[in-house]
Amino acid sequence: MTTRELAHVPDGVSKEDFLAAIAKFEAVVGADNVLTDEDRLTPYFKTMMPVADEEYAMSAVLQPTSTEQVQDIVRICNEFRVPVWPTSTGRNFGYGTYAQGNAKGRRHQVVIDFRHMNRILEVDAELGTALLEPGVTYQQLVDYLEEHNIPLWVSCPAPSAIASPVGNTLDRGVGYTPYGEHFMMQCGMEVVLPDGEVLRTAMGGVEGSNSWQVFKWGFGPYLDGIFTQSNYGIVTKMGLWLMHKPPAYKPFYIRFNDDDDIAAIVDMMRPLRLAQIIPNAVVFAHALWEAPAIIPRSKYYDGKGAMPVERIEAMKAAEGIGAWNVYAALYGTPEQIEVNWKIVTDAVKALGKGEIFTAEDMGDKEPFAYRAALMRGGMSLQEFGLYRWRGGGGSMWFAPVTVAKGSETRKQTALATRILNKWGFDYCGEYIVGMRDMHHVIDLLFDKTDEEDTKNAHACMSELIETFRSEGYAVYRTNNAFMDQVADCYGPVQRRINQTLKRALDPNGIIAPGKSGIDI
Structure with a gap:
């Protein structure tokens, strides 16, 4: 022994x-x-x-x-x-x-x-597929593609260099390219089950199959989903779809000056997303999400509590930051981009507000440069600037989902701002637009070295979860300290089904007990 x-x-x-x-x-x-x-x-x-x-x-x-x-x-x-x-x-x-x-x-x-366990097991350049172990990082995968001159792009979260494509996908994370819905671009898993047996999902269960990374469904019930955000098994291999590098790429930025513009922005951009004119995940970043990438908070406010509105306005004017800062891109042939660019610029003109900028206008100016890189899968740690904004090492992301309608975003923004400001915290938020949904990502930044600030942060997060639930909203991911509270938002039937699956697959409850509020 x-x-x-x-x-x-x-x-x-x-x-x-x-x-x-x-x-x-x-x-x-x-x-x-x-x-x-x-x-x-x-x-x-x-x-x-x-x-x-x-x-x-x-x-x-x-x-x-x-x-x-x-x-x-x-x-x-x-x-x-x-x-x-x-x-x-x-x-x-x-x-x-x-x-x-x-x-x-x-x-x-x-x-x-x-x-x-960080092997890139296979990349098919023609089909745009990869088979990875969970220890592979986004930077490692990008380096591999570049080293082997494979013209594929990786969709990654921000900041992503040290993160794992397998880990991010299993937590149903998102990126900023047209392949930004990461679980949608997953195909095939190898899973060690709680009894030690190995399951290969979908076509992976067929001996000699060469379609494990191309056909998601296989035969019978689709199982891959139950191994995301769960504790039913341990994923040791995962297939991913990668995007072929387009002939041309045009990132752009639209700056809006008023907080209330958010509703009009959403309603303008939604038809362009649904029609695939803009094929990637559009980001609407608030001024207080944008600023930490380039400046410290103390440059404009070093007091206690939430940053006053007049200080935010002074910051926006001096730094050239919009109340809302929209990032998107066009992909395809130069001819396709030319047609779609006209559609986009006509939509902005018809709105009658917003100033549009391209890479030629912005050059390497931040935060445009890191956003432009991110929308083609470029690695960056720029967004870690959020953690310098207030200092003290405390951070929680509150991420409620809503529909892509302007009225909803206005309502969520006002609700979140009121609760955050009540507890002395800034509204540092952005919306990431899917096809019909929006991930409203808010970073609750606090000073973990301050006992009162830490206590207030815990109370604030709890109030955000409960208040948003009362309005019909719930988050799609959360940190470990609030998993039970978030699981309650989805109702007792879902919790009971999750527990039934856990007891059937893992009767001893050994794998990640409590993950996503699931235990035996």
């Missing part, structure tokens, strides 16, 4: 049993790939949520190198009832959902870190 020192032992597991499990983990992945001492674990449980980081401390981190090792890890966890939380390439600072969980009574879980 191992003589390791243990920083923590999982709740409900004896120290003797956990030491026995650690010895078996070492036999599977090697002692160097089993982390148990405090110094090596601490970086894994630093959070930006308004909670004590110690509540999210884990007992060990395991770093497997193969699917077979993951199978063995799961079997050992079942043997000793050790809860295990898989993570791809790190934490998601906005939602915190790639890190370890904190289910009630299930603290100090073991974490699987997939950093060593």
Whole structure:
């Protein structure tokens, strides 16, 4: 039995049993790939949520190198009832959902870190498909395509260089190219189930099949979806569709000066999205989302509470930032772009407000430059400027979904601003437009080193969730601290079905207990 020192032992597991499990983990992945001492674990449980980081401390981190090792890890966890939380390439600072969980009574879980399972297994340049392990990063995939001169573009979130395509897709994240609905562009999974068996979804279950990455559905019930935002299995391979590089690309920016313009903007852009004139996810960034990319908050306001309206207006005028800043792009042949550009500019002219700019106008000026790169899959860490805006290391993303109608966006913006300002926080928000829906992404920034600010942030987030639910809105992702509250928004029937599936697939409840409010 191992003589390791243990920083923590999982709740409900004896120290003797956990030491026995650690010895078996070492036999599977090697002692160097089993982390148990405090110094090596601490970086894994630093959070930006308004909670004590110690509540999210884990007992060990395991770093497997193969699917077979993951199978063995799961079997050992079942043997000793050790809860295990898989993570791809790190934490998601906005939602915190790639890190370890904190289910009630299930603290100090073991974490699987997939950093060593980082192989790009296959890329088909003709079909535009890729097969990846969860440790592959967006930067690694882009570098691979460039190194092999493969003319495919990757759709990525912002900021994305160190993030995982598999991890982001499993959490149903979005990007900014025409392939920006990432789960829609997923095809085929390899999943280690809680009993250690391996499932290959859709055509992957057919021996010798060459269509695993091209036909999503296979035969019978479609299963891939149940492994997203869930704890029913551990995905060890995933197929993705990549976009062929177009002959021409034209990013553009429209600046609107008044907060109330948001309704007219949405109603102008929606028909262009539905008609695929603009094929990518359009972004409507508010001034207080735009500014952190280029300036510190203290340049215009260094006081307590929400930034006053007059200071926001002074900032907008001095920095040339719109109340709303719209980013979109055209893709295709030069001839197609010329036709569609006229349609776009005519729509802006007909609206009678908004100033439109192209790459020729903006050059490398920020934040246009990083937005233009993002809409063709370019890597950037520019958006991390949000975390410098207020300082103090606290951040939570509140992301309610709404329909792509101007009246709804005006209502959501006013509602969110009122609640945030009430608790002393700025409205730092943007809308990401799908075809008919809009992801309203708000970063609740606070000072985690300040006890009162942290307490207010927790209360503010809870009020946002409950108030928006009362208006018929709910978020599509959230951080670990609020998963139960968000799960309640979707009603008892869905929670009961999720629990039924969990009990059937994972009767010992070992995989990520509490993820998305799901436990046995």
